[in-house]
Amino acid sequence: MANATEGSDSVAHRLLTTELLQSVRLNALLFCDPVEYIYNPLEYAYDVHSDFVHKFCTSTKKILFLGMNPGPWGMSQTGVPFGEVKIVREWLRISGHVGRPQKEHPSRQVLGLECKRSEVSGRKFWGLFQKLCGDPDTFFQHAFVYNYCPLAFMTNSGKNITPAELKIGSIPHPSPRNFSSKNWPEETIKRLQELDILTMLSSNTNIVPMKQTW
Template identity: 30%
Template sequence: MTFGEKIFKYYQQINVPQDLPTGVEVLYPFDSTEVADLTRSFYMRYFNDKRPRTFLIGINPGRFGGGSTGIPFTDPKILEEKLQIPNTLDKRHELSSRFVYQMIDALGGPEKFYDSFYFTSVCPLGFVRDGKNLNYYDDKALEEALEEYMAGEMRKQLDFGGNEIAFSLGMGKNIKFLKEFNRRHNLFKEIRPLPHPRWIMQYRLKRLDEFIGVYRETLAPFMPDFHK
């Protein structure tokens, strides 16, 4: 099977975490026929080969990005306008998605970028509480309830073909958790931090070009044909 076929099969069969704290709801878009079609189109276009990828690990999907489309860091508007994959989903922009696709353009565009990288999250499914996005680390009981689930789901994804060095999208709580998580579960040789896209867009927008440059400088060496 190709990397893309493995991803699509994984998301169609993904387990939903159980026994979560009261009030926590799981974002699960994969029971939608449209989302299944969108994810198939995306992954078979950009991952239809057997090359390993470098993992870029976010926190967990949000309501308007991966929690809607099933594709990490890709909102419905980007999916249609940037990737030419039509959809009837609510065309809201998601801040992280806006940064990610500007960064992808700086690294040569989606075809070249996805040849080398795979976006995922510490937890592959997102959460909401009281209608608002909830990060896995925002509730200690949630974090503890998810530990083994997240380790098992990351191992399944590594079987697609993962490189030994990965990147945390988040230089605060996400990288702190990931380093300890990785030490306990021995998933990657090393996890390196990058600033989180949403943090950049929300708090450092005036320095957007600078942060795109940081990503470009950091990730380009992991793209063998970047300078060709």
């Protein structure tokens, strides 16, 4: 992996440095079923991703198109958001070495810029702006494209999982503006039990939901 600490304090440098720091934190996360495979193209496709950032993120932008996470035939292959391979090679003219994820699904192999599959979302997205802008520099003069999650998630069968499909637990907000806050202690304890984390937060294993006393 290239060293993002090299170079001047440019917009591209700051973005790449932040990404590498966040990647370390993301790698420490654990995911349960149905997530079986996790790809992080910011690591194994860093050369291509870095080329993309250095080429097109050289200034602050007025427009940010925000995607979810890498698709199996787009950013997972190229390290470029919505990174349909042909578009990346021929229109964006991005290049670089692409390695492999640590654990790879046999039907979702990473072949980098040699991948023959085409990602529909990326082809539609970049295809539109290719027609509107003509040249990539016109698009990137005021805009940039990014995914709020850099990780690709797949099931045991290789099915793509979006961040919205991940099971995320929550408890109700205790604010008085929450109409159900009168029963907040009871509701919260019940929710903690459902999430199977109550025993990790209390030494009392026989907790009975408390009654509201205020």
